[in-house]
């Protein structure tokens with residue numbers, strides 16, 4: 001019998017349209033508008049004093065790591081004027097807000113009522129200020145003590161038929177310390193079910209790089225940008241998502257680097273930039289960044305790269321040794337001959353057609369690379385979220401290997417990570433398929449016996465919850481419902497659980513679409529001061545370039561009822577494992593140095609962790625590929641040959657990529673504008689090529705419904721406003737998470753199982 005009698009809450013954003021106003025897309029990113037925009041967000045959430053206090057320590061060596069993206073901070077001096085960008089300020093505004101949600105708020109508002117709000121409105125409610133519990137069938141969350149909350153979770157966990165019935169999700173904002181303890185607890189409990197946001201993000205990069213270079217991380221440092229001759233930027237929108245990368249690109253250009261941008265959209269920040277940290281930039285003088293813009297079709301990158309390689313090969317064959325790094329290829333790689341054979345067989349005509357890039361543009365790109373060897377390739381979600389994502393990233397590796405551009409100053413692979421500590425969390429063992437070497441070392445260091453069976457990633461966890469194989473869901477951060485594909489399917493999966501637990505800072509939709517029972521456990525954020533046992537604590541994070549540094553918040557927490565993430569994990573472990581545990585959890589609660597002592601024992605690269613992390617600016621983790629040590633089976637870097645696939649679309653079908661606006665951090669919606677693309681006060685828009693609009697009989701402003709029929713299921717997202725935009729024909733774009741309802745759960749990348757959020761086949765109908 002179904003005990004839950006309340007009506008189901010809305011898993012989606014409401015369909016109502018707001019008030020779209022359009023302007024021309026911006027001609028350059030940042031400048032004074034960026035400073036004003038950041039300041040406006042900050043002042044809406046807190047008083048000036050608190051704001052200034054936070055910004056003074058943001059990204060400083062004795063301060064806290066920006067809770068925004070994973071772009072690194074300079075190794076040397078950091079600007080006292082502010083070592084951050086507009087979106088860093090917005091991230092702080094969102095986290096350090098003084099708006100708080102206590103028992104009274106949850107008494108006044110039912111779950112179904114809150115779910116009728118859009119994500120922007122939900123987020124603006126504020127920080128959750130005390131632990132709350134939703135009883136079976138209840139309509140409202142009610143306060144619960146921390147002890148009772150932990151006892152409840154422990155009761156559920158210990159009542160499962162198998163530890164594999166529990167799912168332990170992590171979002172990439174979690175610190176090294178919390179992540180290490182979490183995976184330790186989960187493995188001692190008995191499962192590797194540790195899905196994380198990385199499964200939806202750079203998983204494809206990790207798999208691609210591990211297979212070909214033997215190290216699944218980026219090989220460049222920030223300083224390499226100063227030495228590069230050419231920088232390729234593929235499938236990434238740094239002006240919005242990694243704004244301080246623009247400063248690095250500007251410096252690189254000053255040192256003579258050329259930039260090639262490969263993107264279906266002429267993203268404002270990539271094209272030109274006004275550096276707000278320089279007088280000229282603040283006065284509005286813009287610097288062009290991109291030298292060559294290649295408006296590739298969605299998922300046309302592999303064909304484009306293969307085309308460039310084909311032209312380079314032709315030149316190399318005319319003058320052997322003039323274009324390729326023969327010595328490097330000979331000494332360090334395998335598979336060269338196979339690639340050459342394939343390149344000879346390819347037709348440039350076909351590659352040009354599949355990529356959407358003219359042959360002369362492909363030649364222009366090849367020309368820029370021909371005589372250069374210090375080449376950096378940067379990429380993000382525009383490459384990782386496709387069916388052939390792993391193979392596409394391996395095509396980048398092919399290009400760099402041909403040029404000997406790995407393991408050399410000013411050259412290498414640069415997957416630009418998303419969340420500020422997503423890379424560190426993986427290093428700490430947040431991994432559903434950990435290598436045996438990792439588990440062996442963990443077990444020896446900690447005296448536990450980790451399970452050896454692979455766990456479930458994000459997509460497989462959803463399926464397991466959907467069909468009842470998993471019953472309990474715990475999230476250390478994130479917003480699982482809204483971040484994952486196929487929103488309605490995921491909602492059913494979460495509702496099937498007996499208990500869902502969210503360790504969170506802000507209220508989000510995953511609190512409102514839940515299991516039979518639900519808990520929200522409010523935690524400290526990055527900017528919050530963390531005092532344990534009378535002593536101020538700090539945590540540490542690893543950025544996109546493998547620098548580990550400390551992070552110490554300086555703001556007074558908005559409520560005395562918040563616990564830090566490490567403390568939450570320790571208390572949960574103690575409550576669940578009790579006397580069964582081999583781990584001395586109390587010592588970690590006393591001082592986080594003890595956590596780092598154990599990380600040092602269990603994880604390579606963290607020798608003298610407590611000492612080195614206290615050095616200003618932290619320390620680099622070694623990257624073997626950077627030193628031309630390729631940890632593959634053959635000890636060599638691998639060329640790979642993958643088939644070039646073409647999307648064959650019907651007359652009325654389009655490819656849709658789901659992307660971020662300038663006013664959001666993933667599912668946290670800071671505001672309703674996407675300034676650089678000229679969109680204001682609306683998120684339910686679909687960007688289309690004017691020729692496609694004409695073919696469909698649509699005009700600017702027409703309201704359409706979007707449909708996807710993957711696997712024979714009809715998915716629908718209603719009420720999107722058509723916006724004509726400079727995007728290749730047959731390609732469209734919508735914002736994540738509003739369009740996630742259209743992303744099929746069964747459409748994932750080969751090998752990485754990442755949802756194909758950038759290649760959704762859609763049809764449109766007038767609303």
Ligand SMILES: Nc1nc2c(c(=O)[nH]1)N[C@H]1C(S)=C(S)[C@@H](COP(=O)(O)OP(=O)(O)OC[C@H]3O[C@@H](n4cnc5c(=O)[nH]c(N)nc54)[C@H](O)[C@@H]3O)O[C@H]1N2
Nearest residue numbers: 069235236237241262298299380381382418660664665666
């Ligand atoms: N302010 C802000 N910062 C963020 C985030 C945020 O939401 N807001 N999110 C963080 C996270 S978790 C991540 S992972 C990163 C994401 O950073 P990005 O990857 O920059 O984020 P997306 O908006 O998904 O942008 C993808 C870009 O790829 C392009 N693209 C899409 N499909 C293709 C394709 O097939 N080929 C090519 N060449 N390009 C394509 C799109 O036009 C877009 O410019 O940002 C991080 N930083």
Ligand SMILES: Nc1nc2c(c(=O)[nH]1)N[C@H]1C(S)=C(S)[C@@H](COP(=O)(O)OP(=O)(O)OC[C@H]3O[C@@H](n4cnc5c(=O)[nH]c(N)nc54)[C@H](O)[C@@H]3O)O[C@H]1N2
Nearest residue numbers: 171201477478479483503504505506508658666667736757
């Ligand atoms: N269609 C589509 N879907 C996508 C993507 C896409 O491009 N298109 N991108 C994917 C990518 S790259 C990613 S990384 C995922 C993101 O997936 P998630 O990481 O799950 O989502 P976020 O929106 O980053 O999570 C925001 C929530 O985290 C909580 N939070 C914030 N800070 C903290 C903290 O310090 N501690 C704790 N405990 N909680 C905190 C807040 O409650 C906030 O509501 O989404 C993926 N989904």
Ligand code: SF4
Nearest residue numbers: 066068069085088244
């Ligand atoms: S670039 Fe990223 S990490 Fe740096 S301040 Fe901006 S949002 Fe924060």
Ligand SMILES: [Mo]
Nearest residue numbers: 201202418419
């Ligand atoms: Mo991400």
